[in-house]
Amino acid sequence: MKFAFLMGTAGSGKSTLVLSLRDRISSSDVSVATLNLDPGVRWLPYSPDVDVRDYIDYDRLVEDYKLGPNGALIASVDASVSHIREMRDELDKIGADYVLVDTPGQMEIFAYRSAGRGIASALSDGNYCTVFLADSIFLSRPSDFVSILLLSYSVQARFHAPQINCISKCDLLPREIYERGLLWTEDPEFLKDDFMSEKMDLHIEISERVLEALLEIGVLGEFIFTSSNTGEGLDDLYAQIQRIHSGGEDQ
Template sequence: MTFIAFIIGTAGSGKSFLTSALVNKMRQERQKVAILNLDPGVVNLPYTPDIDIRDYVTVDEVMEKYGLGPNGALIMAADLIVNEIEHLREEVEDLNPDILIADTPGQMELFAFRASGPFLVRALSDDPEAIIYLFDSIFSYNPLNYVSNMFLSAAVHIRFLLPQVHVLSKCDLLPRRDLDTLIEWSESPEALELAIDERLKGTSRLLSQNISQAIQLLDLNFPLIPVSSKTNEGLTELNAMLERIFKGGEKITY
């Protein structure tokens, strides 16, 4: 059985660096883990993928074959991934890791908001899967941006309907006081409402209030795990959360 965690977040939120740091942490703990790169357009990665979609589809090849520009080729390449699912499944089965960390495309919408993304997730494996959604700490330290990220995270959850872990990425770039504020927003709707009232005005305030309240009505929760791919803060907690999701709290042994 191979558990799969898909790392999703907005462009620049640190998905690939988190993939690298988390897998290194798991390997230090002697976990049998592998990396799947699902970005057909990436040039450089901070890790060596064990399975790489670029072995089957690349943006450059799509541009040349179909005469598309970079943006059109990115979209088409993301959709063409579904044609390679059997190859990907075979590679996963051959490697047979206990857990597979899947690094998704930099542009979140290519994976989360096109039909090919959920189809790939369903078809890639019959084993348990989960989402790791990244809140960029620098971007999120504003009630309007934070609520926007909540909305995106809720949309991702609705698209995939999988267990979802919420990570506050790049936490080493914020002072501890600001991190504590973000964590409080994630745990207390009242604290977030107060911040919206105090720091936003006019339409921004009204929309943020309504979106926040709508998410509460849906009973969606966004407790954040602060993580730094640079200092490794929070990686133990993130790994433990995955163990709780996949094994009910039991250690995933390898």
């Protein structure tokens, strides 16, 4: 079983992509299962095969411990660690080739807590990749895009797993922003030039160095422009997931 953990800021389209990518993969006669790891989600656009909400009662945590929404989410994610075995057993029974994993809406609750990485590696026996969704809204300004590059890198640094970067909801992009975004992702020099000519009031020098460091590390890499609405990029995304898993990480 090969796992892909979808991560990205709240509203970046993770849950919707689980649905559209599941449909894309299963249309090629490959079996795929979905796992929801968001204990607090009220509604999902798909019906998960395995669901952390069957094990964790978010509302009960709110009531019993008088927690606010964020505290309850943190407690829920931490508590889900003790149900990894059961969720894995459920997945083993399904026996799908791929498992698409939906993570909590607010990514910091999963991506930046040790529970997140622990869950990812234990559930998958280390056989996973991360898919980072950069909401297309972050293509509006060069500095916005640099900030999402930082976020992407921070996820990669925490999970130490092969990562695929996507610009999600790309159907929402006006043509000129889409094309400029393509240039940025294909050639760092375009991004650097646009970034330097953007009028910014704070710490341009520091930001420039941060950008250079990011480019040096190779964070820009390849971005796939995806849309769950039009299906754009889903073939590429699936091909990348296959490539990673056939590249030796999935023994």
